[in-house]
Amino acid sequence: MPKGFQEHEMKIIKSKLIEQGRSLFNTHGLQKTSIQDITKKVGIAAGSFYKFFHSKEELYFEILEIEESKIKEELLTLDLGRDPKEAIKNIILKMINTIENTPILQHLYTENTMEAIIRKLPPEKLAAHFNKDADFLTPLIQEWQKYGLTFTEPPEIVSSILRSLVLLSFQKEKIGEKEYPETMQFFIETAVNGVLKEE
Structure with a gap:
């Protein structure tokens, strides 16, 4: 398990990434949405995104x-x-x-x-x-x-x-x-x- 997050935190953060990703992708599309846009909404560092997904394309998928x-x-x-x-x-x-x-x-x-x-x-x-x-x-x-x-x-x-x-x-x-x-x-x-x- 990645350092910095407990298992229950991982589940909550991943759920929030999906929720905020859906909202931003629906509004702006994949190309105009950055990883920083998503992580800012979730309240985590941009680098922490990669503990959950390899790319914004994987999140979109x-x-x-x-x-x-x-x-x-x-x-x-x-x-x-x-x-x-x-x-x-x-x-x-x-x-x-x-x-x-x-x-x-x-x-x-x-x-x-x-x-x-x-x-x-x-x-x-x-x-x-x-x-x-x-x-x-x-x-x-x-x-x-x-x-x-x-x-x-x-x-x-x-x-x-x-x-x-x-x-x-x-x-x-x-x-x-x-x-x-x-x-x-x-x-x-x-x-x-x-x-x-x-x-």
Whole structure:
């Protein structure tokens, strides 16, 4: 254990670094937030930051995983109800809306943040994260199958299609602010109608 902090202090400080990091990253993004900005808010020396994280990118990445976990947990608890096809469309819309309203996720693809993270984080950590993302939707699809839904494609392809819709949501500016809502609605309708077999 690093000198200077007791175990309970380590937990408290790490929690504060995550809390203040989230606030600053949401407001300013990764590039415009310095380690000194974060440690000043927490009340520790800048050098002490490295007892908890190797870089601000690693802190950002941990916060990112926490935010994504919240979204995943919420999705797994949603009920398909009487009209599963409409429910799935609404689930995808809800997921996209949550991402659009979570600045730290938006910064990821709009401010070269992903490139900075890729440069700083160990490849195995990134690989584990992306594999986890890919694996997440498979149990969700299997859960939908319990409702009696059948798909035109294997679960991994359905998963890939749904992830593509999420990635498309980061291209709002390129698509055009005015055209974006109807465009996304069209792609969601087309994707869900295409992968679900008619009863």
